[in-house]
Amino acid sequence: MNHHNSLDSSDITYKTEELLEATTNRYKITVQVANRAKRRKYEDVDIIDDPQIKPVIRAILEMVDEITQPEIISD
Structure with a gap:
């Protein structure tokens, strides 16, 4: 994840729009993002x-x- 160290808000906005454009259901992808963020927050509490x-x-x-x-993810 070292390539994400120098992000600014426009990069984040662009990536978010890219994610939303790649899906047909914005609600579903929003819930998936929230669940992943919550899971990472609690799984990586020591890291x-x-x-x-x-x-x-x-x-x-x-x-x-x-x-x-x-x-x-194909590996």
């Missing part, structure tokens, strides 16, 4: 990854990567 990136932002970035780069 201090990058305290500047909130769990919901990290979830959005991960999900966009999974959608735009399917080879990430």
